[in-house]
Amino acid sequence: MSYPRHLTESCGLPVFDFPTPEDAETTPLPPADAVAWRISCDSYDSEESWTEAFARFTAAVDTTLVRAIVVGSWEEAYETGPEEIIGALLDARPRLPALRGLFLGDMESEQCEISWITQGDIGPLLEGFPELVEFGVRGGSGLVFPAVTHRTLRSLTVETGGMPAESVRGVAGSDLPALEHLDLWLGTSNYGGDAAITDVAPILDGDRLPRLRHLGLRNSDIQDEIATAVASAPVVARLETLDLSMGVLTEQGGAALLAGQPLTHLKKLDLHHNYLGAALLERFQEVLGATGVTLELNRGHADEDDYDGRIWRYVAVGE
Template sequence: MVSHKNEWCGLPVYDFPGPEDQAGTKLPDAGAVAWRVSVDTYDAEETWPEAFARFTAAVDPGAVRAIVVGAWEEAYENGPEKVIRALLDARGRLTSLRGLFLGDMESEECEISWITQGDVTPLLDGFPDLEEFGVRGGTGLAFSAAAHRRLRSLLVETGGMHAEAVRGVAACDLPALRSLELWLGTDQYGGDCAVGDVAPILDGSRLPALRHLALVNSDIEDAIAAAVASAPVVARLTSLDLSKGVLTDEGATALLGGQPLTHLDRLDLHHNYLTGPLRQRLRETLESAGVVLDLDPGHADEDEWDGRVWRYVAVGE
């Protein structure tokens, strides 16, 4: 289950009020918060572009530093094309915008696997000064091989990320990117990527500034861990995240048998299916070297049915 963002671009998130509450609400300074602009997913009384028009009329758009796009009307059927167009139409006034998140919906509004997305590359092309960009929802999500000189953080949250979208991210030219987090998801919800799709990220030939890499929430987490064990990019990282997925002793053994990870400040493996002996080996190898290690299994429960063991990613539907 995913929750609304409480913080974005280093700023607390503030909900821009609806039309009935706006008149009686004292708004914060335009640059003091990340503004979440949302409408009702079901039976919306206004469209997202209409809510955004109220927002840009109520605050100084030139001082806005971060926008969190929440729900748009019927997001389980409609993509964000009108949302993206409204943002791009306002780009000449959003001169201070540095952070943008698209699709900040909780399950009550729209399950992550139901959120209809689209090609989000126009937002990167249209806002060349963005430093943080994020998107939630994998259905219809598309990334072209974009080039962006200033982006420092890219976050993609899905219950299933299609291979084509993964390859699109991997092909991007992002020389300033320091943090990359991809929720790859499960094939049950469209997550059909393979390790080869993230190879351009792992081989170290791209993303020269990368310091934090998260390839998470995947049902092929063991294969990812095995690839990471010998990936050249790891040498430049300070933080590695392989959490939220189906990581078993097989993947952990590959990590321990690969290149040293003792240079990392942090290794996040929470939500895992590791046995006690493997947890102990990881602690003895890494915690003794000063690595902050998260091995919390969380709610990584497994089921046995018809002679088969079923394991699950943290966020699917």
């Protein structure tokens, strides 16, 4: 099992933690437009709410220059959604004219396991900040991602241990003409990841994604079905990088991917954390590696268990 880590960069800027009340007087602040600002409070027994930390932030920083905000942990995120946080961000819109990057839920496992993070409806954020170029969210529990139209968004990331099918359909049904980078962690049914291959079909068709150059459909327990569909997907021809890593990719899906449309135009193919045998991994090297495609292939299977005569395989990030 792997665990998501804190963001280190957003909108091309290094992430800087806005100091706690205890550290505020001794921590010098960088220029407002030089960093992506991570604003957090304690997940457990917090003496300051996230909205109170945000109020301190807006009082201490020239918000008219802020280019990126990373929403870190909030109080009791394991049972409390981000509705008040979303409301505070929307209320602050007039003071954030330069905001181009926003990430909601940047928590590590010590703060809140990814499957425990309580999310909500992120549609108002995308509608309320029409000039965003990067948006990301972590956590699938309670996540609502409606179909939206956003003209400037270039990068969209949704990291979950289980992404609800309705939200997958929302992303797939969105009009995102500027989107270049799409990364979805679909997760496992054990944690609410109930999407079927038909739910991602509009993404693979690519009709609403004319500028897409990076596609990540990963961390899924239907990775074989995804790889098989990708093998003939129209969107692949315009991609530079393809990421099908972190999921339950077996010989069936790997063989289908190799037998499908040529992938030699890719700059990179990422299949790390897989259940492919040595012979098939070598075949990927022969067919793609030899043509200059950068390959991410783990040698040896990802973790699996043999219990009661059945092999159990796992996505990289679940709980």
